[in-house]
Amino acid sequence: MLEIIYQDEHLIAINKPHGLLVHRSSIASDAKEFALQMLRDQIGRKVSPVHRLDRKTGGLLLFAFEKDVETAMQMQFQEGLVAKKYLAILRGHAPDHQDIDYPLAKENGTIQEAFTSFITLKRAELDVAFGKHPTSRYSLVEASPTTGRMHQLRKHFAHIFYPIIGDRKHGCNKQNKFFLEQWDMTTMLLHASELSFSHPVTQLPVQLKAPLHDEFNRMMKLMGWL
Numbered sequence: 170m171l172e173i174i175y176q177d178e179h180l181i182a183i184n185k186p187h188g189l190l191v192h193r194s195s196i197a198s199d200a201k202e203f204a205l206q207m208l209r210d211q212i213g214r215k216v217s218p219v220h221r222l223d224r225k226t227g228g229l230l231l232f233a234f235e236k237d238v239e240t241a242m243q244m245q246f247q248e249g250l251v252a253k254k255y256l257a258i259l260r261g262h263a264p265d266h267q268d269i270d271y272p273l274a275k276e277n278g279t280i281q282e283a284f285t286s287f288i289t290l291k292r293a294e295l296d297v298a299f300g301k302h303p304t305s306r307y308s309l310v311e312a313s314p315t316t317g318r319m320h321q322l323r324k325h326f327a328h329i330f331y332p333i334i335g336d337r338k339h340g341c342n343k344q345n346k347f348f349l350e351q352w353d354m355t356t357m358l359l360h361a362s363e364l365s366f367s368h369p370v371t372q373l374p375v376q377l378k379a380p381l382h383d384e385f386n387r388m389m390k391l392m393g394w395l
Contacts, residue, residue, distance in 0.1 A: 171207055175377050179238045179370050180231060181216060183208060184379040187227040187356045191218050204230060220246045223320065225335070228255070228361025229379045241369035246317060254363035255312045255322060256290075256381065258388060259331040260344050263289045263308040269325040273318045285325045287312040293392035299347055307334070307392055311362075322359060334358045334388075352391065356384040 172184040185191070185204050192205040208216055216232035219242035233239035245251050269285040291309040299305040308331065314321050323339040326332055332340035334348060335357035348354040365376045381389065389395040 171204065171211055172379075173212075174229065174379050175375070176212075179235060180233055180242070180368070180375075181208070181212070182229055182231045182364070182377050182379075184382070185222055185227055185230040185361075187225055187382060187384065190224050191221060191230065205232075208232060219243050220251075220317070222361055223323070223357075223359075225357035226255075226359045226361060227356075227379075227382050227385065229364050229377055230361070231364060231377075238369050242366070245366055245369070249315055250366060252363070252365040253314055253317075253361065255314070256360045256362045256385075257310050257312060257322065257326065258334045258358035258385075258392070259308045259310055259326055260306075260334060260341055261308065261331050262292050262294075262306045263287070263310055263331045265289050267329065269329060271325060271328050273321060273324055275319070281316070281318055283314075283316045283318045283321050283325065285312055285314045285316075285322060291392070291394045293394065295392070297351065300343065305347075309389070309392070309394060352388075354384065354388060356382075356388075358385055358388060360385055 174184050175182040190203050192203050205218060216234060217239045219231050219233050219239050222230050233242055266288045271283060272280045273283045274280055287310045289308050289310050293307045295305045297305045312322055323333055323336050327339040335345060337345055360381055363378050368375050
């Protein structure tokens, strides 16, 4: 059963679990469950996603019931009119705040502008040796991307050498193995926590927030942040 965060006659938002695909994809033929079909079955209505989340990212995922609302919301996302916030746990002690202005290449090689701002909310230093270091350092950050490129946050945090824990493609494989061996943790610790936008029909402001999932909370407790 998917957790529904918001629903009216035009829009519905869920708190997508980590590891769940938004819809069927040829690049993930192993998947048997998809958020789109699960939500349709759960509420008994056709829905269409208006934006994307990576399979391994948890958090807010917004759907529309009607085609015109879907188009209107997609335009808001494309034009940067939707304010997005993500929570992530990174390797190392990140700066208090930073703007990452680093273009990213699409699969066809086209270069696109990409911009992310983040603030560091908390830091931890665990008394667990890692490699040559006697302790292990981590940061909880709140990231606000103003563009929506594929894997943008994952690539941006890797670019500044503070990769997201659990990101196998762009992150630190030694840290990912460390979390698996130490704490039996394989989740990518990236969560879409907030969406703010103008309702495409009523024009009223909408602000949505999604709570963290269990495995993210377990790591928060491990770090001493909960």
